[in-house]
Amino acid sequence: MPQGAILLVDKVEGWTSHDVVAKTRRALGTKKVGHAGTLDPMATGLLVLGAGPATRLLTHLVGLDKTYTTTIRLGQSTVTDDREGDITATATPGSVAAVFAQPELIAAGVAKLTGAIEQSPSAVSAIKVDGKRAYDRVRAGEDVVLKKRPVTIHAFEIGEPRLVSVAGPDGDPINVIDIDAVVRCSTGTYIRALARDLGEDLGLGGHLTALRRSAVGPFSVDDATAHAQLVGDAETPGDPGTLHAPVTVARGLFSELTLTPEEARDLANGKRLAVDPERHAPAPLVAAILPADAGERGPQDRLVGLVEIKGGRSRVVTNFPSQESEGAA
16 A cells, blocks of 8 residues: 555554554554554553555654553552553452442442543553653652543443452452443553552442453554454564555545645645635544545555644644655655
């Protein structure tokens, strides 16, 4: 694809997002690959990647809403707010039993964490504090509390709570409460922090035991390339699966401004175009597209850029050159 491609990958547990990028580079034979939002090594599910000039589109995909399926464990807190961290506190058997006997308390706690909320990100995260990653400060023994930030939890749906027996601090079995949940949220939300905050509200402590990203905006993990298919083997590069043209992705996310060849050249040079206000209302992002039948050579429609339309004129936000005009990636 002259303008590169967007592709979807179903990441497996234990791999970092950078690991997936490296395998994608090998599969596609290009160094220019990026992703639109990381997943923790423990997490599985959808990674949206871009290759070649299409990496410019990733900036505009990062802010899409995300959907996760997860399992929250109430009754134990960990340093990472997930099962990979050391347990820092364990609730008493009586307090766990009391909450389990009153599921309405859990439902009320979930309701408090739904909608527009202020959330402190997990201390073990890549956020920088005075130039140093928060997780490095935690590993160095520092007590890190990150500033709250606004996020939106569009939906927080939970299943039936269940008692699960796990090893307690002294090795003897204790009961904790596991809850399966589906969360649809704005970008920047830490699902680990939701588990932590729900546990704190109930007086039990909480963390995640499983996390899977099932959707990013309109993209679904059901359409993603399986991890094993992407990885391949030592001798043969993997198969990246379906490659989505940037023009197709942009059409699915933004309204469209159809260009003539002359307008496409002007826009590529950063010029502002006059736009009929009756046909195109003001918008922060519009896909400027040159159709394949517009007189230029080429069998496919081409995404020329993303533009802002304001006051009857366009302003280039991001241009999308072809791979040939950018040079080999």
